[in-house]
Amino acid sequence: MSAPRICQRIGHGGASAVVRGNTLASFDAALEIGVDIVEFDVRAWRGELVLAHTVLHARRGGNVPLREALAHLSARRFGEVGLNVDVKHAGCETALLDGLRHAGLLDRSLISSQVATVLDRVREREPRARVGISVGGRVARLSRRWSDWRAQVLAGLHSRRWDALMAQHRLVDHELLDAVVGRRGLLYAWTVNERAAIDRLRGLGVHGIATADPRLFA
Numbered sequence: 001m002s003a004p005r006i007c008q009r010i011g012h013g014g015a016s017a018v019v020r021g022n023t024l025a026s027f028d029a030a031l032e033i034g035v036d037i038v039e040f041d042v043r044a045w046r047g048e049l050v051l052a053h054t055v056l057h058a059r060r061g062g063n064v065p066l067r068e069a070l071a072h073l074s075a076r077r078f079g080e081v082g083l084n085v086d087v088k089h090a091g092c093e094t095a096l097l098d099g100l101r102h103a104g105l106l107d108r109s110l111i112s113s114q115v116a117t118v119l120d121r122v123r124e125r126e127p128r129a130r131v132g133i134s135v136g137g138r139v140a141r142l143s144r145r146w147s148d149w150r151a152q153v154l155a156g157l158h159s160r161r162w163d164a165l166m167a168q169h170r171l172v173d174h175e176l177l178d179a180v181v182g183r184r185g186l187l188y189a190w191t192v193n194e195r196a197a198i199d200r201l202r203g204l205g206v207h208g209i210a211t212a213d214p215r216l217f218a
Helices: 024-033 055-060 066-073 093-103 116-125 138-143 149-158 174-182 195-204
Strands: 008-012 037-045 048-050 082-087 109-113 130-135 164-168 186-190 208-211
Touching: 008 024, 008 186, 024 037, 024 066, 037 055, 037 066, 048 066, 048 093, 066 093, 082 093, 093 116, 109 116, 109 164, 116 130, 130 149, 130 186, 149 174, 164 174, 174 186, 195 208
Parallel strands: 008 037, 008 208, 037 082, 082 109, 109 130, 130 164, 164 186, 186 208
Antiparallel strands: 037 048
């Protein structure tokens, strides 16, 4: 019998149920609670890359510039923590990669997006980058014009267009996990804020689970 797969603990926005997400304080809280990966959102706003989930969040102001976030996360105390950078739209790829390289964080990062073009551009500019396609709920899938999302995602994993699938947790089942693993991919579930759902996904054997409240992993 093979050993159980280790399920990585991913802090959504850091620990966004504890401290406002996409902030340095939220990253610190996630580290203190205990995570394997810190997830955060990146988008362009007024000529620079900032940490913001939506345009409304960007307009609100007070957003952490990406360069400050990467400098913070490159500190020694975060040395064992990986990064999941969720890119919200095209046009951020070159500046993001430059920032990750400068901070020495490229090898510890998984770059994900619901926009397949973003991942293609990342790979074109940096073949070493690890990328994950993100698939959301029904409305999100319609907005991205997925016709048969499972078949398209699995084909992308098989061709090594991307390395991982970041799936809205209600989409995850044994069949999907087996298909992803069979194509040498990784399957991460997001965003799971109930302990029972975390336990179910751990039991399935997914590679990682994102939650706004990392205390639920205890």
